[in-house]
Amino acid sequence: xxxxxxxxxxxxxxxxxxxxxxxxxxxxxxxxxxxxxxxxxxxxxxxxxxxxxxxxxxxxxxxxxxxxxxxxxxxxxxxxxxxxxxxxxxxxxxxxxxxxxxxxxxxxxxxxxxxxxxxxxxxxxxxxxxxxxxxxxxxxxxxxxxxxxxxxxxxxxxxxxxxxxxxxxxxxxxxxxxxxxxxxxxxxxxxxxxxxxxxxxxxxxxxxxxxxxxxxxxxxxxxxxxxxxxxxxxxxxxxxxxxxxxxxxxxxxxxxxxxxxxxxxxxxxxxxxxxxxxxxxxxxxxxxxxxxxxxxxxxxxxxxxxxxxxxxxxxxxxxxxxxxxxxxxxxxxxxxxxxxxxxxxxxxxxxxxxxxx
Numbered sequence: 001x002x003x004x005x006x007x008x009x010x011x012x013x014x015x016x017x018x019x020x021x022x023x024x025x026x027x028x029x030x031x032x033x034x035x036x037x038x039x040x041x042x043x044x045x046x047x048x049x050x051x052x053x054x055x056x057x058x059x060x061x062x063x064x065x066x067x068x069x070x071x072x073x074x075x076x077x078x079x080x081x082x083x084x085x086x087x088x089x090x091x092x093x094x095x096x097x098x099x100x101x102x103x104x105x106x107x108x109x110x111x112x113x114x115x116x117x118x119x120x121x122x123x124x125x126x127x128x129x130x131x132x133x134x135x136x137x138x139x140x141x142x143x144x145x146x147x148x149x150x151x152x153x154x155x156x157x158x159x160x161x162x163x164x165x166x167x168x169x170x171x172x173x174x175x176x177x178x179x180x181x182x183x184x185x186x187x188x189x190x191x192x193x194x195x196x197x198x199x200x201x202x203x204x205x206x207x208x209x210x211x212x213x214x215x216x217x218x219x220x221x222x223x224x225x226x227x228x229x230x231x232x233x234x235x236x237x238x239x240x241x242x243x244x245x246x247x248x249x250x251x252x253x254x255x256x257x258x259x260x261x262x263x264x265x266x267x268x269x270x271x272x273x274x275x276x277x278x279x280x281x282x283x284x285x286x287x288x289x290x291x292x293x294x295x296x297x298x299x300x301x302x303x304x305x306x307x308x309x310x311x312x313x314x315x316x317x318x319x320x321x322x323x324x325x326x327x328x329x330x331x332x333x334x335x336x337x338x339x340x341x342x343x344x345x346x347x348x349x350x351x352x353x354x355x356x357x
Contacts, residue, residue, distance in 0.1 A: 002076050003109055006102060006129075011076060013283040013326055014098075016129075016167040034172040038210040045213065045258070052254040058312030068309060069349050070094035070123070071329075072270070072321035075113040078332045083323060084116040086330060086337070091350045095120045096269060096318045098161070099150075100127040101142040107149045114153055122154040123196070123318070125269065127161050128179060130169040136182035143183050147190055156194045158224050158269055159183065162201040163211075173210045180211075180218035187219070196224035196267055203227065203239055203248050205255070212259035220262040222315070225252060226270035235304045245307050253313040268317040271304055272327040273297045275340075281326030297327075298341035302349065309355045319346065 002011070010017050071092045073083060087095070095117060099110050114122060126146055132139035147157055162168045163176040170176045180197060187193060197220045198211040212223060227248060229235045235245040243251065249266070257264050274282040276291040284290045292300065301319065308314045325331040329343040349355060 003103065003106060005100070010280070012280040014074065014076065014321070014324065015162075015283060019167045031172045034174040034210075037214075038173060038206050041213060042206050042209055045209070048258060049209075049251075049254055052257055053251055056250060056254050056257060056313070062309070062312060063315060065350050065355050066091070066093045068314075068316050068355065069305060069346070070096060070269075070316050070318035071346070072096040072098070072318055073113075073117070074098065074321055074323070075109065077321075077328075078323040078330070078337060080113055080116050082337055086322060086339075086343075087117055087120070090343075090347045092346075093119075093121055094123070094316060094318070096123045096125055096158075096320070098125045098127055099146050100129070101132055101139060101146070102127075102129055104142040104145050107146065111149060111153070114150075121156075122150070123156045123158060123267075123269065124150050124154060125158040125161055128163070128169050128176075132179060133169050133171075133175045136178055139179055140182040144186065144189070147186065147193060151190060151193065155190075155192050156196070158196040158199060159220075160197060160199045161270075162226060163199050164204050164207045165201060173207050176211065177214065177216050177218075180220075181216050184216075184218040194221045196220060196222040196269070198223050198225060198262070199269070201226040201228065201270070203229075203243060205251055208252055209255050212255050212262055214261060216261065218261060222265035222267050223252065223256040223259065223262045224267045224269045226320075227252070227268045228271060229304070234300060235307050245304065246311050249308060249311045249313050253311075266314050268308060268314055270318060270320040272320050273300050274327045275325070278326040281324055283326060294340050294342065298345040301342050302345050305349055306355060 005011055008016050073095050097114055126143055160176060163170045198208055200208045229245050230237050238244050253266055256262055256266050274284050274291045275297060276288060276293050282291060305317055308317050321328050323330045323332050325333050329340055329346055331338040331340060
């Protein structure tokens, strides 16, 4: 099964193609104004964030492995029946399914796919595009249609994805805030839904802060992030010489605890390591300096989950995704499903209770 996407979508790596440099127009008045607002917010709140970072404690009980360990699935790779069998074999309960706003007229295909996973708890990630930013009313209508279609199955929805990357449609954080404002009344129509957002990819705390503390009108039930550590480094590696995975989580947790736009809940909804020699499926160059071998990926996967769990600040972590040769757990090239070492490592987290470090 495979669903057709627009010509700007890379169906191998499951994301938009990179924009040409000329299309990344950053020096504009709107961009500069948003950067200024972000900088002023950070400057004004930095003492409070530092205090909260130093005094932060776990705000919830440690989840069971089946509640903490989540997995992304997609109808675009592999036979759906075989994918369902793999999910059953792993014993994973929490699944993330991406539903693009540009496929609002093809929801039956996504619903049919989701129906193959009974007794699973879905988080639906609603994807935005540049068209969404250009037409917030159209985005709002698409989101409402998707939520209405999936609420018999789940109450959990993530609004947007990788909002700090221009190829996903938002040229600056203000574009994303406008998308959130456009659906701010959604909880009034669907009373039990749980909305996650921020959806910042990689570690860009200033953008995350801008989405968590502001004077806009939306309200989120959880802060979500696609928290990558390093494309080839260990979760224990540091960025800016300070922030390893645990410290990154702690900083985002501190900002979430102070947020006036999100409840104090933190979800990591995307993490993985690209694999060596897997172009065009790998989402980067495929060069050894930015990829890992399969055994290393499996070890880093285990480390990531254990370190995130040990912080006591994260409710759940989703690996993206099950079937993809470039960064997943299963290689489907050649029409065969080959379980990679990371598949075994992921299953052990669930079956052997190996979340404790």
